[in-house]
Every structure is written in C-alpha cells, then in structure tokens.
Amino acid sequence: MTSGAPAGAPGSRCEAGGTGVTETRLLGVGVSHGVAIGQVRHMGTGVVEPPARRVTPADAPRELARTRRAVRAVAADLRARGTLAGGEAQAVLEAQALMAEDPELLADAERRISVGSGAERAIHDALAAYRALLAGAGDYLAGRVADLDDVRNRIVARLMGLPTPGVPDSDEPYVLIARDLAPADTALLDTSLVLGFVTEEGGPTSHSAILARALGVPAVVAVEGVGRIASGTVVAVDGSTGEVVVEPDAARRERLAEAAARRRAAVLNTKGPGATSDGHRVPLLANVGGPADVPAAVAAGAEGVGLFRTELLFLSGGERPPEVAEQTRVYREVLAAFPEGRVVVRVLDAGADKPLAFLASGATEPNPALGVRGLRALLAHPEVLAGQLAALGEAVAGLPVHLEVMAPMVADRADARAFAEACRAAGLAASPGAMVEVPAAALRARSLLREVEFLSVGTNDLAQYAFAADRQVGAVSRWQDPWQPALLDLVASAARAAGDAGKGCGVCGEAAADPLLACVLTGLGVTSLSMGAAAIPQVRATLARHTLAQCRRAAEAARAAEGAREARAAARGVLSGE
Numbered sequence: 001m002t003s004g005a006p007a008g009a010p011g012s013r014c015e016a017g018g019t020g021v022t023e024t025r026l027l028g029v030g031v032s033h034g035v036a037i038g039q040v041r042h043m044g045t046g047v048v049e050p051p052a053r054r055v056t057p058a059d060a061p062r063e064l065a066r067t068r069r070a071v072r073a074v075a076a077d078l079r080a081r082g083t084l085a086g087g088e089a090q091a092v093l094e095a096q097a098l099m100a101e102d103p104e105l106l107a108d109a110e111r112r113i114s115v116g117s118g119a120e121r122a123i124h125d126a127l128a129a130y131r132a133l134l135a136g137a138g139d140y141l142a143g144r145v146a147d148l149d150d151v152r153n154r155i156v157a158r159l160m161g162l163p164t165p166g167v168p169d170s171d172e173p174y175v176l177i178a179r180d181l182a183p184a185d186t187a188l189l190d191t192s193l194v195l196g197f198v199t200e201e202g203g204p205t206s207h208s209a210i211l212a213r214a215l216g217v218p219a220v221v222a223v224e225g226v227g228r229i230a231s232g233t234v235v236a237v238d239g240s241t242g243e244v245v246v247e248p249d250a251a252r253r254e255r256l257a258e259a260a261a262r263r264r265a266a267v268l269n270t271k272g273p274g275a276t277s278d279g280h281r282v283p284l285l286a287n288v289g290g291p292a293d294v295p296a297a298v299a300a301g302a303e304g305v306g307l308f309r310t311e312l313l314f315l316s317g318g319e320r321p322p323e324v325a326e327q328t329r330v331y332r333e334v335l336a337a338f339p340e341g342r343v344v345v346r347v348l349d350a351g352a353d354k355p356l357a358f359l360a361s362g363a364t365e366p367n368p369a370l371g372v373r374g375l376r377a378l379l380a381h382p383e384v385l386a387g388q389l390a391a392l393g394e395a396v397a398g399l400p401v402h403l404e405v406m407a408p409m410v411a412d413r414a415d416a417r418a419f420a421e422a423c424r425a426a427g428l429a430a431s432p433g434a435m436v437e438v439p440a441a442a443l444r445a446r447s448l449l450r451e452v453e454f455l456s457v458g459t460n461d462l463a464q465y466a467f468a469a470d471r472q473v474g475a476v477s478r479w480q481d482p483w484q485p486a487l488l489d490l491v492a493s494a495a496r497a498a499g500d501a502g503k504g505c506g507v508c509g510e511a512a513a514d515p516l517l518a519c520v521l522t523g524l525g526v527t528s529l530s531m532g533a534a535a536i537p538q539v540r541a542t543l544a545r546h547t548l549a550q551c552r553r554a555a556e557a558a559r560a561a562e563g564a565r566e567a568r569a570a571a572r573g574v575l576s577g578e
C-alpha cells in the first residue's frame with residue numbers, strides 16, 4: 001500500500017494499492033482533530049416528500065390545527081434538546097425553534113390549506129418557498145438552509161407519523177455520515193457511540209464543524225461522494241489531514257490506531273501552562289460564549305479566556321439589549337472563574353451572521369458581511385457600547401482577574417482610536433485591544449497599535465475577507481482553510497508589528513485549535529492562542545514537543561508553500577522530521 005501525501009482539492013478521490021488490497025481515499029477538510037475507525041451509519045435526514053393529498057374546505061380547520069400542533073411540538077422538542085445540550089448549541093437550537101414558529105410560515109401554510117392542500121404538503125411547500133428565499137439571499141442566510149431543511153423534515157415527519165429524522169439507532173460505536181449535520185442532532189450526539197463524523201457539505205466554520213470541536217469528536221467536512229458509502233462499511237477518518245479511507249487495510253488501521261494512542265498518551269502526560277519544549281510561553285486560553293462554557297474551559301486547564309463572545313447574551317434578548325444589571329451578572333460569572341487569569345471580552349459583534357434587530361440601520365444591505373457590522377454597528381449605536389462597557393466596569397470591580405476588552409471588525413486606526421476612546425470615556429480599567437479580522441488591519445497593524453494595547457487575530461473572518469469566501473458557504477471552504485499561505489502572511493504581519501511595539505498579538509479564530517497550526521502560529525510570533533476548550537489539551541501536548549526554533553522553521557516552510565495542503569505538509573515535514 002502506498003499512502004502518499006494527500007493530493008488534490010477537497011472532496012477528491014484517489015485509489016491506493018500495493019499489497020493486493022485496494023483502499024479508496026476521499027479527501028475533505030479536517031475540522032476536528034483525532035482519528036476514528038469504525039463502521040458507517042447514515043443520518044436519517046432524507047427529505048420526506050409528502051403526498052399531494054387534496055382536502056375539502058370542511059377539512060381545512062382540522063388540517064390547520066394539525067399543522068399548529070406539529071409546529072409547536074417540533075419547536076418544543078428543539079428547545080428541550082437545547083436545554084439538554086446547553087452552551088453554543090442551545091442558541092442554535094433556539095434559532096431553529098423560532099424558524100419553525102415563524103408566523104409568516106404558518107400564514108403561508110394556512111393559505112395553502114385553504115385552497116386544498118393537506119397539512120403535510122402545505123407546510124412542506126411553505127418551507128420550500130422560505131428555503132428558496134434563504135438560499136437565494138446570497139449571504140449569510142444561505143448558510144441557514146441546512147437548519148431550515150432539518151426543521152422541515154421534523155415537522156413533515158411528525159405530521160406523517162414517521163420517526164423523527166436524526167441520529168441512527170445503534171448499540172455499537174459508529175462513524176456518522178450525513179449530508180450536513182443539523183445542530184439539533186450534533187447537540188445530542190452520544191460521544192460514547194459516535195466515533196467521528198463526516199459530512200458531504202459544510203466548511204471549517206459551519207455549525208457542524210464548530211460543534212464537532214466542542215464535543216471533541218474527529219470530523220471531516222466537504223467530502224464529495226461520502227453519502228454513497230454503504231452502511232456497515234469500515235472507514236478511517238483523520239480529522240487532522242481531512243482523509244477518509246474506505247475499507248482501510250490492516251497495516252493502515254494499525255498505523256492509525258498507534259498514532260491515535262500516541263496522541264492520547266501525549267495529551268495525558270502534558271500538563272501546566274502552554275509552552276514550547278524549550279520553555280517559550282504561549283498562554284492557552286479558551287473561547288467561551290457565556291458562563292455555561294466555563295466549566296469545560298477550567299477542566300481543560302485554560303489559563304484564561306481569549307475570546308468571550310458576548311453576542312449570545314444579546315441574541316437571546318429579543319428587541320432590546322439586555323439590561324446593564326443582567327449583563328453585569330453574566331460577565332461577573334465568567335470573570336470570577338479565572339482569578340489571577342486573563343479574560344478578553346469582545347464587545348458585541350452584531351451584523352452579518354449575527355443579526356440583531358435593535359442595531360439594524362434600517363436600510364437593507366445587499367451584502368451584510370461587508371456592511372455595518374461589528375464595531376461599525378456599535379459606533380452607530382454608541383449607547384449600546386457604553387452600556388456594555390459600564391456593565392464590564394461593574395462586573396470586574398473587586399475581582400483579581402486581568403480584564404481586557406477588544407472590538408471586532410476594526411478596519412483602520414480611526415476605528416481603533418474610537419474604540420479606545422469609548423473605553424476611556426467609560427472609565428474602564430481594562431486594556432483596549434483590536435481584533436484583526438480585516439486584511440487592511442493586518443497590513444497596517446503598526447498603525448492600530450498606536451491606539452490599542454493588544455491585537456487578537458480572528459482567522460475565521462480574516463480568511464473570509466482575504467479570500468472573498470463567505471464563511472457560511474461550504475462550496476468555498478477551500479479558501480477558508482486557515483493553512484492558506486496568504487492568511488499566514490497576514491497573521492505574520494500583525495504579529496511582527498505587535499512584537500516591534502512590545503505588545504501582544506493572540507489568535508482566537510478556529511486556526512488556534514489545530515495543534516500543528518498552533519506551532520506555526522507560535523513560529524510567526526503569535527503570543528497567545530485561544531480556542532474551544534476541547535482543543536486545549538492536544539494543542540498543549542503538540543506545542544510541548546517542539547522548540548521555538550522548530551516552530552519558526554515550520555512557519556517559514558508553510559509560508560513558502562503554494563497552497564493550504566502544501567503548507568500543512570511542509571509544516572508537518574519540518575515538525576515531524578526534526
């Protein structure tokens with residue numbers, strides 16, 4: 001058998017032979033690290049096509065009542081799943097429940113019933129119209145189509161008396177394959193049975209990917225043709241390289257199992273603060289969305305919080321921002337969990353994929369990701385920013401924690417100055433910082449650092465804007481790969497400027513959760529890494545195996561490569577070969 005280096009674009013297929021056994025290797029995008037080997041089971045999310053049953057006007061009230069009951073039951077089920085799952089998943093499931101309960105949707109179904117459609121057909125067609133609107137919106141809304149399809153399948157299945165689509169029944173551990181995993185399912189995956197998962201669609205920042213990392217389950221997304229693998233077939237999933245090997249031969253299974261055991265042992269044996277093997281400190285921090293995420297961060301040994309996404313608090317608040325007292329309570333809960341630690345709170349990042357009615361400009365934006373979002377929205381509504389900074393000031397009073405505050409979507413020095421001035425005006429005793437998410441900010445980091453005390457690179461958005469590749473769209477996931485050398489160049493520019501200014505430059509995007517890339521980022525001069533808690537132990541272990549000089553050489557090799565796959569292979573070559 002010849003394994004060879006991964007070749008081709010994500011989703012490409014190659015045969016490998018050599019010992020008489022033929023394997024099929026599929027390539028996707030590895031989004032959650034680790035290796036899983038096991039039998040395939042498919043997610044039961046096939047579209048249920050309801051019959052075009054005609055009903056008489058006399059039956060219409062009964063059909064409408066059935067529709068209402070089904071919608072209520074599905075929304076309640078989604079909320080119950082959210083309560084069980086907690087954290088980031090809960091907000092996603094709540095959003096799905098709201099989709100199901102949308103009054104416009106019910107009104108459309110009612111219209112269809114009144115002209116003779118049965119309940120299941122009416123809701124199916126009403127959701128199809130809604131879906132077409134979302135898919136055609138050409139922006140972040142298109143990324144919600146999978147969530148909407150899941151809502152449709154659940155309501156239609158309930159009306160037709162079919163089992164709820166979702167995770168397959170199995171007593172044996174398995175590798176889950178799906179077109180795209182709906183949040184309702186990933187939230188409740190039994191990690192003792194699900195060895196890993198593979199999806200045909202999705203990208204590194206899709207819900208499936210984010211939730212897989214939160215669960216600590218190996219995952220590969222954007223694997224073309226994976227839906228055709230028969231149930232029961234054994235596959236090996238490598239969430240680090242993005243490889244899915246169908247019917248791996250004995251030698252490969254052994255190699256992968258050994259590598260997985262080595263990684264597990266390294267994780268168990270590496271404790272303490274983040275550092276390279278020669279003692280260069282790189283604090284490992286957690287990304288949190290609120291107090292619910294804190295226990296996992298503490299358990300993983302996070303040295304603090306590098307990104308507190310405050311949007312969740314605002315997204316659940318409805319028409320108005322949450323009261324200052326409520327904000328203060330929530331912030332204090334997170335701050336109190338890290339005495340003597342560092343907690344970086346990001347002020348509200350609204351707009352684009354996180355729309356909030358009370359911050360909308362009123363004008364419809366043709367491309368919200370390039371519109372009034374992040375800091376731009378806050379500067380247009382200074383009272384919201386002032387309320388948040390006031391709440392933070394009250395929350396930190398008397399606590400020994402080292403609080404830092406940063407702004408999302410800073411584009412230039414004027415933005416950085418406006419944010420630093422707002423912090424000063426609020427009398428907040430916390431260092432102000434700027435997120436580097438816009439290429440202009442990375443290129444002119446030096447100028448931003450005249451206004452703020454630190455930088456934090458958000459690689460998710462930085463990749464989106466550097467490559468003009470919407471982070472919600474699986475079809476452009478190749479450009480969202482944080483190993484893209486152009487992205488590494490931008491990170492290097494920000495880190496060098498911060499180093500020259502004697503200030504810190506962290507990374508808090510998903511890139512920091514990739515253990516190999518964490519070494520490369522360290523080599524580029526990044527001074528702290530913040531990630532979902534589940535990734536911290538593996539990143540700590542990998543960093544502890546390499547010196548700073550090795551990390552620097554790996555960074556140089558990656559930047560010299562022509563593409564993301566080549567960059568990863570080059571860095572791997574340097575780090576495993578030395």
Ligand SMILES: C=C(OP(=O)(O)O)C(=O)O
Pocket residue numbers: 307309349437457458459460461462508509510
């Ligand atoms: C950390 C980031 O912010 P978010 O994912 O919340 O937009 C990023 O863009 O990398």
Ligand SMILES: [Mg+2]
Pocket residue numbers: 408437458460461
């Ligand atoms: Mg961002």
